[in-house]
Amino acid sequence: MPWLAQLELDYAVSHGRSVVHHRHQGPLRVLRSLYPEGDAICHNVLVHPPGGLVGGDTLDIRARVQAGAHALVTTPGATRFYRSNGAPALQDTHLTLAAGARMEWLPLETIAYSGCDALNRLQLELAPGAELIGWDVTALGLPHAQAPFVAGRYTQHLELPGQWLEHGTLAADDALLMDGPLGLAGQRCLASLFFVTGSPLARERRDAALDLTRTLIEGHALAARCGVTSPHDRVIVLRALAPMVEPVMQLWRQVWQLWRGHFWDLPGVAPRIWAM
Secondary structure (H helix, E strand, O other): OOOEEEEEEEEEEEOOEEEEEEEEEOOOEEOOOEOOOOOOOEEEEEEOOOOOEOOOOEEEEEEEEOOOOEEEEEOOOOEEEOOOOOOOEEEEEEEEEOOOOEEEEEOOOEEEOOOEEEEEEEEEEEOOOOEEEEEEEEEEEEHHHOEEOOOEEEEEEEEEOOOEEEEEEEEOOOHHHHHOOOOOOOOOEEEEEEEEEOOOOOHHHHHHHHHHHHHHHHOOOOHHHEEEEEEEOOEEEEEEEEOOHHHHHHHHHHHHHHHHHHHHOOOOOOOHHHHO
């Protein structure tokens, strides 16, 4: 029987502290709020006890961050799209930020198992003055566990309506896309790290971020398959291809710390769950 799991998060400032009110339906929960950086930033971990999605399952996540609040959201493990029974599986995430709000959307990787039929959709809505750092990391199959992505399809959708849209379907039987030099070139991990704003970024602030990021990635092992651009004056995006997840996550955390310091003058205090 398909699962429908829904979670609503509402962050606001109360007595100088960013706090979250939440409600859920089905097997999707938020753990208690943590404040390793003080009251201004609320850290939360989203937990999906079934551990993955099969055909027909839906995860529906809605988060709203009110003016002046700052939320950091992550997960304890990978999101897994398992083999489909004929129906598609969906993870649908909407993040809405009010004026002056900040959010960090930092889930661990998504794994598309061979035979899945999956749609992973993330939509962002930011009011003027709102800012968000987020990432998406996708692994196609588990080739090092002798479980390569040889069947199925995975669709990724990232959108800031009217400003930025990335939408694509990866079909395991599309040899040109999966292995061609103009496609994934045999790589099985693809990732995006993005800084998105509700107001146009000042050119100096944007150019400095691009220069700092390019300098950081120059000496990294992924430098040849990694690049940062600004496709819109409200978006900076870093993309990478890799054979596996681990080097991408290691680089992404470095860039996340860099952007935190550059854009918000904050240290890179990692969520506690990452050290477990």
